[in-house]
Amino acid sequence: MSKKKEEIIVDKFEANPQYQKLREEYLYSINKRRISVHEREEDELTELEKSKYVKKAKRIRNAFIAYSVLIIIALVVVYPFLWMVGSTFKDSSRVFADIGIFTKKPTITAYKTVLNKYGGNINIIKALINTYTYVIPEVILTVISSLITAYGFARFEFIGKKVFYVLMMSTLFFPQVVLYIPQYILFSKWHMVGSEWYLPLIIPTAFATESYFVYMFIQFLNNTSKEYEDNARIDGCNYLGTFLFVVIPMMMPVIITSAVFKFTWASNDLLGPILYVVTPAKYPASLFVKMSMDSAAGFNWARILAIAFISIIPNVIVFVLASNIVVEEVGSEGIRG
């Protein structure tokens, strides 16, 4: 009974034109939404795809710009160097006339005269040999003494360690300029100025006097775990053995980097040789290059540049050979500190 009543009501309701209108509108809106949803999905898809392409294009464009700028800067950076190499093959009168690297009429005149000896019975080859008679001992001694010191600081406890450490670190930024004068007085008292074996240059390096390297090694050791060393100790390896066979192999990248640094610094050094090398026959390359520039009457630039170029070839070779390691280590230098 009641059901019937309800049906009647519903029928009545559905018969109402107002309701029918509403219903139509409702269905229409549902349909519309369905359609619009569909449409929108299509839109979104294409937009997504589009944005993907746009992004990719943007990325390629950005990379293109970045690499162009990088190449331009690289050219600016190496151009002086390339120009120097190129100029050594120019006729001396053309060195400044050609701003390009290559010349129309290349010549090797500069290299022919490069080996001519100066009054002091020295040429660039002999000067280079002189250079490496002290640079190589300096490199070896610096690395060994700095390693030993750093190992002591990083891995042992002893009385007064903190004080020693502060003393060591305080000399890190201490300007070498202050030390030149008293050290010169010291070595002249010891009669080592003009020493045939470059003793004033070599001796200090045996005592880890360059705090920079000690600091670099300590930072490396502080950032590596002691586990391997402890294991080696437990296995019965003594301190020396642990040091030689565990620590040193582990530190190879930073050791190589330090060696390259010391090699270039020592061979670039000019002030040291000026103070302590007296006889021209003993001049190292740095001093020899300066001397040949100063004494060249009328500046035979092609020849001077040839001498200069030869003097840095060993540095370039050493750097290029170790470049991958050095570049990595230098990058992490600031981070560890």
Add this chain to the structure above:
Amino acid sequence: MNTLRKSKKNIGFIFILPWFVGFLVFKAYPIILSLYYSFTDYNFFRGVTTYTLQNYKDMYVNQTDRAALIVTIKYVFMTVPIKLIIALGVALLLNKRSKMVNFFKVVYYLPAILGGSVAIAVLWKAIFNDNGLIHGLCKMVGMQAPKFMTNPFWALFMLGTLNIWQFGVFMLIFLTALNMVPKELYEVASIDGAGRMKQFFYITLPQITPIIFYNIVTGIVVSFQDFNGPFIITRGGPLGSTTLMSLMIYNNAFKTFNMGKASAQSWVLFVLLAIFTALAFITQKYWVYQPEDDGKK
């Protein structure tokens, strides 16, 4: 047990013993000696005759001494910021690139290896000569190159370029630092709608301030002590405009052998360097990002 621990203590000291001997002989003793001589009129051949403060007074009173001081400060203020900006710019360009990164790293670092050599100083002289490479390049584009060897301003600028050319060290350190900025920070920022510029100024820059600080300090130390450039290229000229303090000290100590005066000047240089470094250290709490101490340190 006790003896073992004792021997262990000795071993630690034995490792640093060579350094300590070297420190006493080649650092501590010379430093004291230098400080002593700075208050005397010590001449290498004549020895000490009187004690005096004149060496330090001259730094202020004497026109040429003061000029060297000012030129050195100018030089540092010119080289360090430019070098930093170029290094950071190049590092940003190289950051997150994959192709040829190592090649570029090596190329940009090469000047740092060669820059200190006499050969490159000679090359610089050839480049900036009155009829040198720069002169030729400027002529090509129809410009008149400045007279680098005779104009005081341009002479100092030229020396600066030799220093700035060696930006590779800073660049490599920046590059590593950029790589270590947490990626999540950028992700969060880009969700929040921060653009590239905002990301750089609000994330990258604050995150690498410790490295900027490190580079500033090492940059100051290096620039204050530059010697080869003024010594070989300009010999301090024209009119003393490129006589950095390092060169003046050398001239006083080893040309006229007035080592007392030179010692005083080297101490002034040291104090100057210390002041600048200290300034960097004191101000660092205002601008250097201090990571939360997670107790690991």
